[in-house]
Each structure stands twice: as structure tokens, then as C-alpha cells.
Amino acid sequence: MTETVTEPSAAAAAGSKSEQAYQAVKARIVEGTYSPGYRLVLGSIAKDLGVSVVPVREAIRRLEAEGLVTFERNVGATVAGIDxxxxxxxxxxxxxxxxxxxxxxxxxxxxxxxxxxxxxxxxxxxxxxxxxxxxxxxxxxxxxxxxxxxxxxxxxxxxxxxxxxxxxxxxxxxxxxxxxxxxxxxxxxxxxxxxxxxxxxxxxxxxxxxxxxxxxxxxxxxxxxx
Amino acid sequence: MTETVTEPSAAAAAGSKSEQAYQAVKARIVEGTYSPGYRLVLGSIAKDLGVSVVPVREAIRRLEAEGLVTFERNVGATVAGIDxxxxxxxxxxxxxxxxxxxxxxxxxxxxxxxxxxxxxxxxxxxxxxxxxxxxxxxxxxxxxxxxxxxxxxxxxxxxxxxxxxxxxxxxxxxxxxxxxxxxxxxxxxxxxxxxxxxxxxxxxxxxxxxxxxxxxxxxxxxxxxx
DNA sequence: AGGTACGAAATCGTATACGATCACTATCGC
DNA sequence: GCGATAGTGATCGTATACGATTTCGTACCT
CATH class of the missing domain: 1.20.120.530 (GntR ligand-binding domain-like)
Known part of the structure; x- marks a missing residue:
């Protein structure tokens, strides 16, 4: 089992849907469910997790800050590349x-x-x-x-x-x-x-x-x- | 003039209101307009910048990832401390x-x-x-x-x-x-x-x-x- | 046939709205 | 008088809605 390395500091706001989305997407990236290049569509992920797009978007931007996804304006996010x-x-x-x-x-x-x-x-x-x-x-x-x-x-x-x-x-x-x-x-x-x-x-x-x-x-x- | 150190990589989505809010708040923190401990109220900042709260919230979470602000669930964000x-x-x-x-x-x-x-x-x-x-x-x-x-x-x-x-x-x-x-x-x-x-x-x-x-x-x- | 222009579908970006949670105060009971 | 509790205001968190932008497919023209 591959595990996401979780930082205690970052896990502050556990329980919120935004946090939940963050953890979920991060886990899927780290464990390889979403491989590099995979297109992260806000709507799909939102429906998948049973939340709305706003928290998902927030989660993805946080993952972008960590370098796990790349983001392009008006186009969307993809799992960070294998360059x-x-x-x-x-x-x-x-x-x-x-x-x-x-x-x-x-x-x-x-x-x-x-x-x-x-x-x-x-x-x-x-x-x-x-x-x-x-x-x-x-x-x-x-x-x-x-x-x-x-x-x-x-x-x-x-x-x-x-x-x-x-x-x-x-x-x-x-x-x-x-x-x-x-x-x-x-x-x-x-x-x-x-x-x-x-x-x-x-x-x-x-x-x-x-x-x-x-x-x-x-x-x-x-x-x-x- | 103190200047925010901007990373070219992060400046990708320039022009969006979320990006604008990010830059604005970051600048104010770095140049000291918002000193450590300052309470960042989403609504106020949003009104101040002429945008809605959603992009502001996103900007603040990004700043949190950089360690410039601390965030507490259901309470709000404050400029990161002087500990x-x-x-x-x-x-x-x-x-x-x-x-x-x-x-x-x-x-x-x-x-x-x-x-x-x-x-x-x-x-x-x-x-x-x-x-x-x-x-x-x-x-x-x-x-x-x-x-x-x-x-x-x-x-x-x-x-x-x-x-x-x-x-x-x-x-x-x-x-x-x-x-x-x-x-x-x-x-x-x-x-x-x-x-x-x-x-x-x-x-x-x-x-x-x-x-x-x-x-x-x-x-x-x-x-x-x- | 190849390239271009147009249009529709998909997706993003953000405003607005409303329910949830927290801090603070005033009141009540002891 | 002091502590506990209910009420109120402020703020947060997220769902929904809609306009903006991009992408892709198709039809048309050369």
C-alpha cells in the first residue's frame, strides 16, 4: 500500500469538504490512480466525491502549489508531468x-x-x-x-x-x-x-x-x- | 520599494481575479501593509478588491500553502505569526x-x-x-x-x-x-x-x-x- | 483534398445565496 | 457576585447559477 505523506501542519482543517477533496485527489495521484498527464476535470471529480466544484477547485489549486498538478487558465488541471x-x-x-x-x-x-x-x-x-x-x-x-x-x-x-x-x-x-x-x-x-x-x-x-x-x-x- | 519575489512558474494564470487577489494580498503582506497577526476577512478583502469571496478565498489558501498566512477552520485567516x-x-x-x-x-x-x-x-x-x-x-x-x-x-x-x-x-x-x-x-x-x-x-x-x-x-x- | 470559418459542447471562472459554525454578550439562576 | 446558558452578529463553507473561454467537429470554400 502506498501512502500519502501527510503533513500534520497541513491537516489542520480536516473535515471540511475542501480538505476531503484535497486528500482524496492527492491520494489518487500519489498512489497512481491518476497518472501523470491525466486530465482533472472539476465537474467530474466533484460529482465523484459528492461535493460541488468550489472545494474541488480549491483542493486542486493547493495541489498545484505542491507541484503535483499543473494548471492552465481556462483549460484545466492535469496531473504533473513526467518530464x-x-x-x-x-x-x-x-x-x-x-x-x-x-x-x-x-x-x-x-x-x-x-x-x-x-x-x-x-x-x-x-x-x-x-x-x-x-x-x-x-x-x-x-x-x-x-x-x-x-x-x-x-x-x-x-x-x-x-x-x-x-x-x-x-x-x-x-x-x-x-x-x-x-x-x-x-x-x-x-x-x-x-x-x-x-x-x-x-x-x-x-x-x-x-x-x-x-x-x-x-x-x-x-x-x-x- | 519592497517588491514581492514572483516566481515565473506561479504567474501562469495571470489576469484571473483569483490571481489578482493572490498578488494583491501577497504584496500587502510582504510590504507590511498587513502585519503579522492581521486578520484577513474574506468579505472585506473581496469588497476592497472589487471581486467576490470565492477567488479571495482561493488566493488565501494559496498563501497558506506558502506559509504566509495561517488558516483556521470556520474562524478565518491571519497573517502568519512572528513566532x-x-x-x-x-x-x-x-x-x-x-x-x-x-x-x-x-x-x-x-x-x-x-x-x-x-x-x-x-x-x-x-x-x-x-x-x-x-x-x-x-x-x-x-x-x-x-x-x-x-x-x-x-x-x-x-x-x-x-x-x-x-x-x-x-x-x-x-x-x-x-x-x-x-x-x-x-x-x-x-x-x-x-x-x-x-x-x-x-x-x-x-x-x-x-x-x-x-x-x-x-x-x-x-x-x-x- | 486541404485549409479555413463557423457553431456547439464542454469546461472553466466567479458572483450570489444560504446554511453552518464560531465568538461574544446579556441574561438567568444559584 | 459569579458561572452557566441562550441569543445575536459576524464570518466562514459550499451549493448553485450563469457568463466567458476554449476546444473540437463539421461544413464550406478554394
Whole structure:
């Protein structure tokens, strides 16, 4: 099950139809029901959710602000595209904010959390055997979420989540993961845990976390080049 | 004149009343007409702008997504607060994204741009004499904007602009700049330019740019402590 | 046959209207 | 006198309605 990464701050006005529409459409985009390029017609969605167009419109504009949909005046909204350039931007940005989030969180990660993260990572290793990319991706998020649990800066965490949601929207379409890379990734996770355990400097941790993300980007670029 | 930092991507649907309301309210927040804590009443703003409440509501929700206003269900919107914690989060995040933006842009900054940036910086030095914080802040943005002109990642640039807008909203209220710090800041600008000119590594440039921002935060923290 | 102009259908954008919710005040009971 | 409660005004949230704009199909002209 792919889950939408929900920000507590944004979930303030839960219960309103606008919020309901927001969550519903977001979920469908993230889990792939609406794939990139899908045309979001206000009237249809409204009827579908049993609300009027006004809250739906509001929800979609909010999703636009998050980069999950693109909007064109008097034409309508479509689920945000699969442009390789956009992928590059998102991955690069994620590399930076994940690096920062990891470094900031590291001093606050206790041994219990490390153990939990390690368990998740071992489960990811399992996934490599009985090839399960969807679960792998989910576990990957879980792994990092554990490290970010006590992140002292919610803004940065928010940026991480936004990046994840964008990637999730793309995942099911063009950007399949590079199998060889997944294996490396698991090893990098373990290395990262050891780095944190050993009380490495913030700089070292940040660099490692950054590379962890950008290596995935590089693997994609290398693959798409040939 | 304080100017709203406008993202070209977001300005897509210009001309619509919703867009007009968005720009208008955003401008008033950034330039300080609506200070933090100001209650944004939909009906009043709508009447004020000569439009109905629906586009205003939409505009305000978009501003909420940018962090410029806070929204409470069935109660209304207020201009986002002056919470020192929020200030810390914003500055810390800015430190990271500005650092990245500077490092990414550095290889693309030519000598002409350097000269322009240097000129702006000298103008900032002038401002220190005939104490003009508002202009100083504007020039500061100009300085960095020149360096970011050819930033290869628009997402990161967008994050920088969002941070600036948040700070602009706070500027006129509690968070006055620390005079001594402003002087240092100008010197750091010059150092940064020389670093770029000398073809320093991305790491070095990033670190310098980061410190440049976080030193301002530290100065504020030191001042507010006593 | 190809291109253009027109018209209809679909969809968007926003005004208006009304029900729902909240804050605030005044009154009542203790 | 003080706390609880009902009433009132203000504001929000959303449904509905209608004008504006775009898109697409069709007929017409060259």
C-alpha cells in the first residue's frame, strides 16, 4: 500500500469538504490512480466525491502549489508531468533537503530508532530477492522517516515529504528503479546507520545522505543515456 | 520599494481575479501593509478588491500553502505569526537552500555578473552610513538574485524566494536586523564574490553561503538572549 | 483534398445565496 | 457576585447559477 505523506501542519482543517477533496485527489495521484498527464476535470471529480466544484477547485489549486498538478487558465488541471528535467530538479532538491534533514536529525536518533531502521532495511533486502519494487519504495520511505522522527526543523521535513509525493506520482510510470541501484541503496542505508551510531560529524552525515539520493539520480541518468 | 519575489512558474494564470487577489494580498503582506497577526476577512478583502469571496478565498489558501498566512477552520485567516521558532526554522532552511543555490549557480556566474553584484554590494555599504535598513534588505536580495540568475534548478530557487517572502513579512515587525551584523554581511558578500571568482570548489562556496545566512540567525539569537 | 470559418459542447471562472459554525454578550439562576 | 446558558452578529463553507473561454467537429470554400 502506498501512502500519502501527510503533513500534520497541513491537516489542520480536516473535515471540511475542501480538505476531503484535497486528500482524496492527492491520494489518487500519489498512489497512481491518476497518472501523470491525466486530465482533472472539476465537474467530474466533484460529482465523484459528492461535493460541488468550489472545494474541488480549491483542493486542486493547493495541489498545484505542491507541484503535483499543473494548471492552465481556462483549460484545466492535469496531473504533473513526467518530464525528465523535472525529475532531475526534484531529485537534486531532495538530495539537498534530505541531506540536511538527516544531518539535523542524527544527534537525536537513539539506539532504539537505529534498531528499527535496521530492521526495515533488512526487510528491504528481502524485497530485492522476490522483486517487489512497490514495497521496496515504501520501506525506503519508512527507513528515512524513522531517522527523521525527531527532526528539529519541520519546514525541512515538509520539503522532504513534498519531494517524496512528487516522486510517488511519477514512480508508477516512466521512472522505474534501476535494479542494481536498489542493492547499493540498501548497503548505503547500513553505512548511514553506522555513521550515525559512530557519532560522525554533521558534515559527514550530510554528505553521505546527499550522495545516497544523488547516486540514485546518477543511476537513472546513466541508464537513460544509453 | 519592497517588491514581492514572483516566481515565473506561479504567474501562469495571470489576469484571473483569483490571481489578482493572490498578488494583491501577497504584496500587502510582504510590504507590511498587513502585519503579522492581521486578520484577513474574506468579505472585506473581496469588497476592497472589487471581486467576490470565492477567488479571495482561493488566493488565501494559496498563501497558506506558502506559509504566509495561517488558516483556521470556520474562524478565518491571519497573517502568519512572528513566532521566534518559525523565524529560526525559516532561517535555517534558507541557509540550506541558499547554500545549495549559490553552489549550483557559481559555475555559471560570469565576470559581468560579478561586477554587477559587487556594485550592489558597495551600494549596501553606503546604506550602512545613512542607516537605511529597508533599502539594505532589498539590495541584499538583489545581490543574491544576481548570483542566482542562472541557477540550474528552479525548484531550489523557488524555495529561496519563498523564504525571502516569509522573512519580508516578518521584517517590519519584531525582527529588526542587528546593526553590527549588517556590516559583517557586506564583507561576507565580498568574500563570497572572491571565492566564486577564484573558482573555489562547490563545497567551499556552499559552506560560505550557508554560514553567511546562519551567522545572521546567530546574531539574532545572541541579541535576543540577553 | 486541404485549409479555413463557423457553431456547439464542454469546461472553466466567479458572483450570489444560504446554511453552518464560531465568538461574544446579556441574561438567568444559584 | 459569579458561572452557566441562550441569543445575536459576524464570518466562514459550499451549493448553485450563469457568463466567458476554449476546444473540437463539421461544413464550406478554394
Amino acid at each position: 525528465p528535467t523535472e525529475y532531475l530538479y526534484t531529485m537534486q532538491t531532495l538530495s539537498i533537503v534530505e541531506g540536511a534533514a538527516t544531518a539535523l536529525s542524527a544527534p537525536l536518533v537513539d539506539s532504539v530508532a537505529i534498531a528499527r531502521a535496521r530492521a526495515v532495511n533488512e526487510e528491504m533486502r528481502e524485497c530485492l530477492h522476490h522483486f517487489d519494487p512497490v514495497r521496496f519504495t515504501q520501506l525506503n520511505q519508512d527507513f528515512h522517516s524513522i531517522l527523521f522522527e525527531h527532526c528539529p526543523n519541520p519546514h525541512i521535513l515538509d520539503l522532504v515529504h513534498r519531494g517524496w509525493n512528487r516522486l510517488a506520482a511519477l514512480r508508477s510510470s516512466t521512472f522505474r528503479f534501476v535494479p542494481g541501484r536498489a542493492h547499493e541503496s540498501v548497503n548505503e542505508h547500513e553505512a548511514l546507520l553506522q555513521l550515525i551510531e559512530s557519532g560522525a560529524t554533521a558534515d559527514e552525515i550530510e554528505k553521505a545522505a546527499r550522495l545516497h539520493r544523488s547516486a540514485t539520480l546518477d543511476a537513472y541518468l546513466a541508464q537513460s543515456k544509453q | 521566534p521558532t518559525e523565524y529560526l526554522y525559516t532561517m535555517q532552511t534558507l541557509s540550506i537552500v541558499e547554500g545549495a543555490a549559490t553552489a549550483l549557480s557559481a559555475p555559471l556566474v560570469d565576470s559581468v555578473a560579478i561586477a554587477r553584484a559587487r556594485a550592489v554590494n558597495e551600494e549596501m555599504r553606503e546604506c550602512l552610513h545613512h542607516f537605511d535598513p529597508v533599502r539594505f534588505t532589498q539590495l541584499n536580495q538583489d545581490f543574491h538574485s544576481i548570483l542566482f540568475e542562472h541557477c540550474p534548478n528552479p525548484h531550489i530557487l523557488d524555495l529561496v524566494h519563498r523564504g525571502w517572502n516569509r522573512l519580508a513579512a516578518l521584517r517590519s515587525s519584531t525582527f529588526r536586523f542587528v546593526p553590527g551584523r549588517a556590516h559583517e554581511s557586506v564583507n561576507e558578500h565580498e568574500a563570497l564574490l572572491q571565492l566564486i571568482e577564484s573558482g573555489a570548489t562547490a563545497d567551499e562556496i556552499e559552506k560560505a553561503a550557508r554560514l553567511h545566512r546562519s551567522a545572521t540567525l546567530d546574531a539574532y539569537l545572541a541579541q535576543s538572549k540577553q
